[in-house]
Amino acid sequence: MTSPLRNLRNIGVIAHVDAGKTTTTERILFYTGESHRMGEVHDGNTRMDYDPQERKRGITINSAAITVHWKGTQINLIDTPGHIDFNIEVKRSLRVLDGAVVVFDGVAGVEPQTETNWRLADEYRVPRIAFVNKLDRTGADFLRVVAMMSDRLGVRALPLQLPMGEEDGFRGVVDLVSMRALIWDRDDAKAPVREDTVPDALRDRAEALRARLLEAVVEMDDGAMAAFLNGDDVPVDLLKSCIRAGTLRGAFVPVLAGSAYRNRGVEPLLDAVVDYLPMPGEARGYEGQPEADPNGPFAALAFKLVVDGHGARTFVRVYRGRLRRGDQVFNANTGRSERITRVYEVHADDHLERDELLAGDIAAVVGLKDTLTGHTLCDRSHPVHLEEIVVPEPVIDVAIEPRRQADSQGLSKALQALLREDPSLHVRHDADSGQTILSGMGELQLEVAVENLRSRHAVDVVVGRPQVAYRETITGVAEVRHVHKKQSGGPGQFADVHLRIEPLARGEGFRFESQVVGGAIPREFIPAIEAGIRRAALAGIVAGYPLVDFAATVLDGSHHERDSSTMAFELAAAAALREAVAAAGPEVLEPVMAVEVITPPDHLGDVIGDLHRRRGQVRGQGQRGNAAVVEAHVPLKEMFGYIGSLRALSSGRAQFSMHLHHHATAPIGTLESTA
Structure with a gap:
């Protein structure tokens, strides 16, 4: 018997850093009525990036959840970080989501962190729709990004829209499903989208793209296939049903177009979330995932903890059954029972108290003392172990110690709180030096952790120079x-x-x-x-x-x-x-990073020469718009301070990103030079 499905969407917004993910999320909040003003990343007043460090740095550090409504559908939305150092936030969010919106920069296309996040979504079988953003920018090219998706991600990228106008002249899209033009006459967010006929100049291209769309999606339904083969028109509702079926099966990825900053394309994106992404229990999910039955025995996964002055809040995804305030739950990982004292619907940094949660809900609970990220909560009489969240190994260390001896106990407590919140941070005691070693995924993550020790936990610490986490x-x-x-x-x-x-x-x-x-x-x-x-x-x-x-x-x-x-x-x-x-035959391993450098072509030779001097191996070169792209594998040890060197080499015009690729044998002499 099929379990009842709720008109609910649990989705995440994921992207490479600076693709416009948070700006897109802020527009979603405005159009759904959750916010009455739109926050801007550059102004430091976004609703989702509410942490002081996020506003100061202009990036997302913590995944933030919020509940909105669109055309009768409840959407639980999680905005995730784009920076590789905070990839654990993406990983644990994708583990509990049913669908995702992947935001692409219309100029840069498929960037390294987008690719990393895409593979994570593959791992957890999360259906996706793509939103090609920033199409008002110089060098933006929608169809080039679609081709990059097919080439670099190995997916069947299926445009549902065709942009109208290029770069600064981008003003709307042709909806290939309904074959109507959607036009935004002004940048003003309150200006309604206007429907019109498809412009003559775009009709041939739109019809060609629609024919490709039909060929791909009618395979999902015998009736649609029969109509298509007979040359009959496929009704819009049936066409949408086919797109939905293919999206849930992973047969293809629908691609939409827009410019979130200029308020263009967000309403159709919300329509696509409702039309094409799954309700709880509708997607394939991972093997062993329980049916989303609100009347079944309770089962939930704790996927995030937040520890602050008000205590610990545990974010949970309820997979089956109900959870009420005051309920006793069984932690299948610890073998202990714990009591839920409060249940909250989450609205970024605001919380709305609820009496109960149902299968499919993502919310925060208070009262859990021994529950950590990845623990399963369930009915004691129906124990179950849900798939856990695998935490990546750290690659970088710093030594920390309290500035005053009196702060030693405070430092220990503060570190325990940080570890509960972020399982990708590790702490160990170095027996030789007597120092406390804090390990993480990158320099930025450790900087943020140290700043949290000082600002949130009032512990002043002395921090050593970052070191590679050898193995x-x-x-x-x-x-x-x-x-x-x-x-x-x-x-x-x-x-x-x-x-x-x-x-x-x-x-x-x-x-x-x-x-x-x-x-x-x-x-x-x-x-x-x-x-x-x-x-x-x-x-x-x-x-x-x-x-x-x-x-x-x-x-x-x-x-x-x-x-x-x-x-x-x-x-x-x-x-x-x-x-x-x-x-x-012992040996020492060092982390080797996959590095992508985007540089003006006239600095390409200097960039490659510098990577070689850093023991880098260039794996490929390409072109992205009018910029050159270099892909290389470089030992992490050689990448400390790289941003300063790269700026000097390129007169400040080049940029780079990197993530852990593998561990390799550290050459003789490498360790001695780290002392």
Whole structure:
């Protein structure tokens, strides 16, 4: 039996930084009546970027949720960051969304972070529509961006509109579904869109594009296909139904056109969200996702935490059942029950209290003490584990310490709050230096985290120079037997561990297995062996960097009835790992970034030469509008301070973006030069 569907859309807005994503979102808020004035990023007064750091920097840092209504449909919308350092915000948002609007810059087209976010949406099977923005800009080309989508993203990009006018003359679109012109006579947001006939100058091109549209979408419905083959007109409602079916199946991606800043194309974009993106439970979703049945046993995923002066708010997506204020929920990850004290519908930084949530809702709850990002909340009598959110490994470290010794405890509490909010931040204690090491995805993320320590948590810290987060690994297999034996008059210590280690593929982390039989090592000591291995791996073996991508197997060992203990086996396992790594071909890994540089052609040679000096490998060159594009792989260590060098090389005209591509063996001499 099919579960009831709600006239609700859970969507995200995703894009590369500066594609106009937040501006598009602000227009959506205005046209849906949620805001009575439109905020502007450059004025620092947007509704969605309400954090002081976001307004100061002019970028989105935190994903922000808001509820709006359009033509009888409720839309829960999440505005996500475009900067790669805050990619965890995109990842956890896409995990709980049913659909997405991907915003493209009409000049730049498919940019690196757009591509990264697109792959994440593929991973979570999120249906998308595309909005080609900034078509009023010099060099904007709608059909070129459509072609780039097909080429770089490997999708069937299907234009539903054709722009009317180019660059500064952009004034409307031809709707290829209804074959009507939609015209905005003024930039004023309150000026209504005017419908008209298709201009004669665009009719041939519009009809050709519509024919391609029909060919693609009639495959979704036998009746539409029959009408098309007979040469009959396909009714608009049936055509929209076919577009919707293809979008939900991932057969193609509808593409719309506009200029959000000039208030052109936003109303048709909202219509497309309602017409073509799925209701809860309608899309394919991930394997094992429960049906969106409001009457079924409760199941929800916690995907974001916000800790502030008012306590902790947990953002949840309800997949099945209902959640009421005062309910007890079971955390399937911790095995504990917790009580919901408040339930809120979210409107950016405002919250509207609700009595209950239903399947499909995205909202905030208060009262959860031990729930973290990725935890499943459910009915204790119907336990379920929803697919968790995979957190990327950090690539950059900074050492931090309190400016005053009296702030040590405050720093510890503040760091714990930051880690609860952002699971892509890591903290560890360096045993050699005694320093606290904060790790993250990039310099900007760490800058923001440090500023939050100072402004939100009132902890003044001293920050070291950013360092690359190197890793250690092994290249071969090794077996060792280590006996830990100590006698000092009283009870002794004895543990005998036979250990084998072998390399895993990049990114697989750590795997532990015990093959001990016959009670050679009592079962209660096996967890201590794993703990010893984990502790030694985290501290590093060769150069003090965490050891990753290896499997450890306990093959055999022995114990003493009186002198064996948990501590003895933990110490023996740590020592065994150190011996085994030394024999298994250890090496140090460094993060290598995928870098894209956009530069005026007359500076191309200087840019490429500079990338080579940074140990970069140029992977390709191309043209984007009147600019040259260089794609390269460059070690992260060589990219510190790159923006200053690039500006000097190009008289301030070039720009770049980068994201982690892979880890590679660090050449001899690299580590010494980081000291």
